[in-house]
Amino acid sequence: MRPLVVTIVAGTLMAAGCTMTPAYQRPAAPTSSRYPTGGVYATQPSHGGGDRSARDRAAADIGWREFFADPRLQKLVEIALRNNRDLRVAVFNVDADRERYRITRAASLPAIDAAAGANVQRTPKDLAVSGRTVSRDYSVGLNTSWEIDLWGRIRSLSGAALAQYLATAQARKSIQIALVAQVADEYLTLLAYDDLLNVTKNTLSTAQESYRLTKLQFDTGVGSELDLKEAQSVVDHARANLEAQARARAQAENALVLLIGEPLPDDLPLGLSLDAQDLLTEVPAGLPSDLLSRRPDIMEAEEQLIAANANIGAARAAFFPRISLxxxxxxxxxxxxxxxxxxSAAWSFAPQVALPVFEGGANTANLNRANVLKQIQIANYEKTLQTAFREVADGLAARGTYDNEIAALRSNQDAQQRRFDLAYARYRNGADSYLSVLTAQNDLDSSERQLVATRLARWTSIVDLYRALGGGWLEHSGDKPLAPDATASYARANSPM
Known part of the structure; x- marks a missing residue:
């Protein structure tokens, strides 16, 4: 009776395709169920209804061509997606991991080889049978081998390879989304340097005119040498700033060229100035739980966790017999x-059962290691969630404060400009010293630089929030969302696990 039961159980397990992989459970999110509210988060852009409105669509559903209104920036993103080498490597990595999965999965099928052989052998005469010292054997046929995956070792390894393949596909998607944001950030940085160069050129022009007037007064004995040297220092400082900013702009352009993968084309369309950029600022944040299906880095981390979980099944199966035919x-x-x-027909059949008896603790160590690696992937997954939550929260804090900050800085710039005009007029009329002009000019220059820097920070924070919410994968809004790899969903649906 017992052998019959064993046979039935073994047959049932084989038919069910069982594995020893632990049932996968997604770890609980180590973050709040909602983003912070109140304080700096209280002021957020309202949801408009015009052509340049997000219309309450999630960032992942908004194409980058709609998010960026600047035609020059749109062209640069298009070129980068075609030429960027990091993205190209990511695509090849997906292809490589797909083939590795196919290799692993192929181990679950019988291997059949065609073989032909000849064997010629000479035997000493006193040992030869029937007096024949030379014997010849010829054969041709098919050889087959197959491991019966009774305990799911191969299926677990195949599942781990599939999860790794899908993780690589998500990594490719993450790189593309990051690339779109990086191109936008570098382009906006380039526009900021253009504005800073204009500010410095205006400062230099004003400083040179001030120096000319101060030197004229000094030459006629009306002004002092102290005023002259102070005026000269302003000119020299502006010239130094101009060179430094020209260098920084050239380096920013080089960074942009690296991202797009080719020199900047001469036929790029005209772009918008930094102040005239028109991004979709009111993209809704949704809930932190939405990130699980919108952030490819989170999905990549989960696939890595699934792979680690499957490897535990393979390590467990190593303790049980391996049956091969x-x-x-x-x-x-x-x-x-x-x-x-x-x-002349010939055949052979050789079933084999290998049961581990003594492995020096290797199987136990492998199982312990697989469990530890799973804990590492759990920690990585949780850290990825926490990082995503922090990036979105930072973006919301930025979106809720930059508009008011820029309004205050613009008002301050107007005040500093008026202050400089008054100080310069008083100095020309002899009612005040050049020190007042110098102080006012330095404060005006500082306020203009701060305004440019804050405008840049505002725009880049909006771009980064778009990325943090999973935006940048679609080119056009309304496009059918594609899997990171077109065959990924098919592979999982047809997995033997």
Whole structure:
């Protein structure tokens, strides 16, 4: 009775395709269920209804061509997606991991090889049978081998390879989304340097005119040498700033060229100035739980966790017997001419069972290591969630404060400009010293630089929030969302796990 039960159980397990992989459970999110509210988060852009409105669509559903209104920036993103080498490597990595998955999955199927052979052997005469010292054997046929995956070792390894493949596909998607944001950030940085150069050129022009007037007063004995040197220092400082900013702009352009993968084309469309950029600022944040299906880095981390979980099944299966079947079928003959004649058929069948008896603790160590690696992937997954939550929260804090900050800085710039005009007029009329002009000019220059820097920070924070919410994968809003790899969903649906 017992052998019959064992046979039935073994057959049932084989038919069900069981594995020893632990049931996967997604770890609980180590973050709040909602983003912060109140304080700096209280002021957020309202949801408009015009052509340049997000219309309450999630960032992942908004194409980058709609998010960026600047035609020059749109062209640069298009070129980068075609040429960027990091993205190209990511695509090749997906292809490589897909083939590795196919290799692993192929181990669950019988391997069949065609073989032909000849064996010629000489035996000493006193040992020869029937007096024949030379014997010849010819054979041709098919050889097959197959491991019966009773305990799911191969299926677990195949599942781990599939999860790794899908993780690489998500990594490719993450790189593309990051690339779109990086191109936008570098382009906006380039526009900021253009504005800073204009500010410095205006400062230099004003400083040179001030120096000319101060030198004229000094030459006529009306002004002092102290005023002259102070005016000269302003000119020299502006010249130094101009060179430094020209260098920084050139380096920013080089960074942009690296991202797009080719020199900046001469036929790029005209772009918008930094102040005239028109991004979709009111993209809704949604809930932190939405990130699980919108952030490819989170999905990549989860696939890595699934792979680690599957490896535990393979490590567990190593403790149980491995059953393999080998066989051959073909023809054999002592003469080549008789190889395919009737009666030359030959076959062999050799089942084998290997049961681990003593492995020096290797199987136990492998299982312990697989469990530790799973804990590492759990920690990585949780850290990825926390990082995503922090990036979105930072973006919301930025979006809720930059508008008011820029309004205050613009008002301050107007006040500093008026202050400089008054100080310069008083100095020309001899009612005040040049120190007042110098102080006012330095404060005006500082306020203009701060305004440019804050405008840049505002725009880049909006771009980064768009990325943090999973935006940048679609080119056009309304496009059918594609999997990171077109075959990924098919592979999982047809996985033997």
């Amino acid at each position: 080998t066989g051959a079928f073909g023809t054999a003959s002592p003469s080549l001419g008789d190889l395919f004649k009737a009666g």
